[in-house]
Amino acid sequence: MSAQAQKQAKQNNNKKVRTAVTPTRGEDFPGWYQAVIKAAGMAENSPVRGCMIIKPYGYALWENIQQAFDKIIKDHDVQNAYFPLLIPLSFLSREAEHVEGFAKECAVVTHHRLEKGEEGNLVPSPDAELEEPLVVRPTSETIIGDAMSRWVQSYRDLPLKLNQWCNVMRWEMRTRLFLRTSEFLWQEGHNAFETADEAHIDAMKMVHAYGDFAEDYLALPVLRGEKTEDERFPGAIATYAMEAMMQDGKALQAGTSHNLGQNFSESCGIKFQGRDEKEAHAYTTSWGISTRLIGGMIMTHGDDDGMIMPPKVAPVQVQIIPITKGDDNTDLLEYCFGLREELKERGLRANVDDSDARTPDKMWGAVKKGIPIRVEVGGREMEAGQLTHVRRDIGKDSKETVSREEFLGSVQEILDDIQGNLLNKAREFMMANIKDVDSLSEAQDLYAGGHAGFVRTDVNVLSDPEFEKLKDEFKLTPRVMPFDDKGEKVIIGKAY
Amino acid sequence: MSAQAQKQAKQNNNKKVRTAVTPTRGEDFPGWYQAVIKAAGMAENSPVRGCMIIKPYGYALWENIQQAFDKIIKDHDVQNAYFPLLIPLSFLSREAEHVEGFAKECAVVTHHRLEKGEEGNLVPSPDAELEEPLVVRPTSETIIGDAMSRWVQSYRDLPLKLNQWCNVMRWEMRTRLFLRTSEFLWQEGHNAFETADEAHIDAMKMVHAYGDFAEDYLALPVLRGEKTEDERFPGAIATYAMEAMMQDGKALQAGTSHNLGQNFSESCGIKFQGRDEKEAHAYTTSWGISTRLIGGMIMTHGDDDGMIMPPKVAPVQVQIIPITKGDDNTDLLEYCFGLREELKERGLRANVDDSDARTPDKMWGAVKKGIPIRVEVGGREMEAGQLTHVRRDIGKDSKETVSREEFLGSVQEILDDIQGNLLNKAREFMMANIKDVDSLSEAQDLYAGGHAGFVRTDVNVLSDPEFEKLKDEFKLTPRVMPFDDKGEKVIIGKAY
Known part of the structure; x- marks a missing residue:
């Protein structure tokens, strides 16, 4: 439990504050996480093991993330395309490390037809067994590499920069909504270049594109850097990542960018005639972000009253609640819809809650959904041409009654302020919970004393046998070697 | 072969016209179709049986279709969401007609892990066989119905209108890019209502939404109406469709909307407490359009020089080709990029072809891709502040050199004119190739005489035994009973 969460827990115990979500973060962080998702109506578990249903409110958030990042992808001259869902087993085997490290827990398609079984139920038809089984893509390096091997002939065909938005599947034993599900949605970019330098620059460029996006749009502060060798993507020569810190002090790998060198181009046969007329293998990169980001936003911004949406990607930025009275509220509703x-x-996303729910339920509904600004309008406010507005990130202390014109004139500014406030708050929290240590024993003491955040220490610890013991004892992993520390330091923490 | 295609074929033979695509439509329509897709770089077959790769240019078209129709979906108060890719076998069995009619040819997932086999290759791990096999969704009525059964409690929860953009899979033996592939992309809408009337109205509303979209955006004229009983979606009480006519006179079912009555709500348990406090089953609809529309656009608009894109969804609306000369073309390129x-x-989608291809190849490239307007600029035009533009739908007869200002002032009008022209041309073609007949023997004579289009006749023929013979002889099916004919007539034709 982080310092902040502990403090909150104490407050709750002392004052018996009623919260919109139970349990609170301090009481049970994982339980709170599930409760926030449920209270906001963002997703739920499906009857299919490990697969989630993304409900409209959660999906609207994903659409906003997609739309914003898709523009960034296109600004990087990457083209969207679509490749098959199913991958032949033999493709996965091509890149030795790839298959060793990663491709085992897959959904395997073995038949292409159903028939009525003896008990009248449906069974896979024995006559329709596939000669070569297919797997539901866990990632698409091999199938996209295969296409690139046909599309790339000359250095003139490079760079070739492709991306797809799609579903992928990795069979997971322990699943958690958004964070770890068998099926998830993501974008996977796959770029091919003439030279090693270009691939290196591209992999770096994309991790920074992710980092900027996370900070500017999702208000998620991140540490950018390189993954240690053990944590690399199987088949990569370097993996870059952005790591975020959740409110319980744990790390979330929020996006990765891989320099694959010539590993995949050699195994997939992406060859081209170079400027020197000699044949060469391309240098490739791959990079992805997923619906996992939504989990990260919840655990970064949410509080004991539920979700808090960063305005730039919030499905609804302003929720207008008419404080209805009596039977005829026609004028009031008209005022609200106007x-x-x-x-x-x-250009703002605004909504009127004209459901027949009770007014307090409407207010708490907006709170739990994390809508950045709530506007309340009663008959008196309407007559005076006014409205009352409340910020979700601050709560009732920000409540203000102003004229309609004043609100319309300042609403964008308020949203920008909320966006900035969320980022600053999260950044301060992260910074306060990264402890610099000079030795492993110092780290040992910290974690034994209940430290819930990261430690930053010299990168040489990675080869220290004591480090293995520390990792095992506190379930720690090296998260990232930050660019800011020029690769001389490593960040260690517990991870989701 | 249609009258138009025959005429074209003759012309080609007489004049030996060089076309950008071979074979021509007249020579071999299916071969021409494949050649157009290849020449435009829209898609290709993948190494995975029956699955296609949608290349960037084809995918950009799909993105424009998606974006435009997604807006229409949201204007209908439908919310996007996402449901699992995999469906338990038992779900498919719930609706008796559904499973009988349709759910047999599926990709079946039986294992969730791979392991090294005896020969060192990967094999499905015998220890990781699923207790209940899962199928890759062929459509999602059952899994979405299951979720609705949890989400709907009271009439207040209705209507519930959901949509997902996703991939689906139906194992196909004979595949054709865009038209019939094992995996394809689509949207599937699933709406639930309190009353039978509302569901009926909704199913009608969505087929008209499709029809309007096809005509307004894709310049595809369609016949809207109800499907005959035999052609209904398995489990529906009524299926409405829009049918288009391709240039070879064959029909393409371009989108369907189903009134499912209470069939799926009963099998999935979508129950609610009604206004009368009694429990009732909801009435549901489902409706979908897919990447098949792209195939329909190619076969409706394309000519012997390749694709012709309707401007509203064209990935590139204006292609600018600098007629470079000598080594230094800096000024010319600057003029073009400006x-x-x-x-x-x-707000237009414009592109400069600054590749190092030869000028004629750039011009033919734009033609084959079907870019609505091609702009050519040489040094002389640049100096005079002019440019030359050509319409793809008319060709060189539309070539005109005008001032830059004049072009900018009229370009939207030209695009609108192309859009209208494509729709009109296709509509005239369709109307000219629908023959009204009073008897089946008249239809028989027409098809025996080489008629390649549709016939329209009295709906009573459906129960005439002679009709079965006619169907078999010419591979005909009843396509649709048009709303315009008040259900008294049926359209018959060969179908894709």
Whole structure:
């Protein structure tokens, strides 16, 4: 439990504060996480083992993430395309490390037809067994590499930069909504270059594209750097990552970018005639972010009243709640819908809650969904041309009644301020929970004393036998060697 | 072969016209179709049986289709969500007609892990056989119905309108790019209502949404109507469809909308407490369009020089080709990129071909890709502040040299005119190739005489035993009973 969470837990015990979500973060962080997702209506477990259903509110968030990052992808001159869901087993075997490290826990398709079985139920038809089984893609380096081997003939065909938004599947034993599910949604970029330098620069460029995106859009502060050798993507010569810190002090790998060198181009046969007329293998990279980011946003921004959405990607930025009274609220609703139109004209995502729920339930609904600004309008406010607004990140202390015009004039500024506030708060929390240590015994003392965050120490510890003991004792892993420390330091922590 | 295609074939033979694509439509329509896709770089077959790779240019078209129709979906108050790729076998068995009619040819997942086999290759691990096999979704009525059964409790939860953009899989023996592939991309909408009337109205509304979209965006004229009982979606009480006519006179079912009555709500348990406090089953609909639409656009608009893209969804609307000379073309390229910026500011998708291909190859490249407007700029034009533009739908007769300002002032109008022209041309072709007949023997004579289009006749023929013979002889099927004919007529034709 982090310092902040502990403090909160104590407060709750002392004051018996009623929270919209139970358990609280301090009481049970994983339980709180599930409760937030449920209270906001973002996702749920499906009857299919390990697969989630992304509900409309969660999916709307993913759509906003997609739309914003897709623009960035296209600004990097990457083209979207679509490759097959199923991959022949033989493809996976091509890259030795890839198959060793990673490709084992897969959904395997063995038949292509069903028939009525003896008990009248459906069974895979024995006559329809595939000659070569197929796996549901866990990632697409091999199948995209195969296509690239046909599309690349000359150095003139390079760089070739492709991306797909799709579903992938890795059979997981212990699953958690958004963080670790058998099926998840992601984008996977696959770029091929003429030279090693270009591939290196590209892999670096993409991890920074992720880092900037996480900070600018999701208000997720991240540490950017290189993964240690053991934590590399199987088949990569270098893996770069952005790591975030959750409110329980644990690390979340939020996006990775791999320099694959010539490993995949050799195993997939991506060859080209170079400027020197000699044949050469291309240098490739791959990079991905996924629905996991949503889990990261929840555990970074959420509080004991539920989700807090960063305005830039919030499905709804302003929720308007009419405080209805009596039977006829026509004028009030008209006022609210008019306000919504004016917000929409300013390019904002606004909603009127005209359901027949009770007013307090509507208010708590907006809180639990983490809608950045809640607007309340009663009959008196309407008559005075006013409204009351509350910020989700601050709560009732930010409650203010102003004229409609004043609100419309400042709403974008308020949203920007919330966005910045979320990022700053999360960054301060992360910074406060990264401890610099000079030795492994110092780290040992820290974790034994209940430290829930990261430690930063000299990169040489990676080869120290004592480090293995520390890792085992506290379930730690080397998270990343930050670029800011020029590769001389390593960040260690517990990870999701 | 249609009348138009025959005429074209004759012309080609007489004049030995060189076409950018071989074979021509008249020579070999299916061969031409494949050649157009290849020449435009839209898609290709993958090493995975029956699955296609959608290349960047084809995928950009799909993205434009998605983006435009997604807006329409949201205007219908439908919310996007995401449901699992894999469906338990038992779910498929729930709706009796559904499983009988349709769910047999599926990719079946039986294992969740791979291991090294005796020969060192990967094999499905015998220890990791699933207790219940899963199928890759061929469509999602059952898994979405299962979720709806949890989400719907009261009439207040209705209507519930959901949609997902996803991949689906139906094992196909004979595949054809875009038209019939084992895996394809689509949207599937699933709506639930309180009353039978609402479901009926919704199913009708969505087929008209499809029809309007096909005509307004894709310039595909369609016949809208109800499917005959035999052609219904398995488990539906009514299937509505839009049918298009390809240039070879064959029909393409381009989108369907199903009124499922209470069949799926009963098998999935979508129950609610009604206004009368009694428990009732919901009434559901489902509706889908897919990447098949791209095949329909190619076979409707393409000509013997390749694809013709309707401007509203064209990945590139204006292709600018600098007619370079000598070594230094800096000024010319600057002029072209400046022009592109001005087009972009007007919200248009414009591109400069600054590759090192030869000028004629650039021109033919733009033709084969079906880019609506091609702009050519040489040094002389640049100096005079001019440019030359050509319409893809008309060809060299539309070639015109005008000032840059004049072009910028009229470019949107030209694009609109191309869009309208494509729709009109296709509509005239379809209308000319639908023959009204009063009897089956008249239809018999028509097809025996080489008629390649549709016939329209009295709906009573469906129960005439002679109709079965006609169907068999010419591989015909009843396509649709058009709304315009109030259900009294049926359209018959060969189908893709």
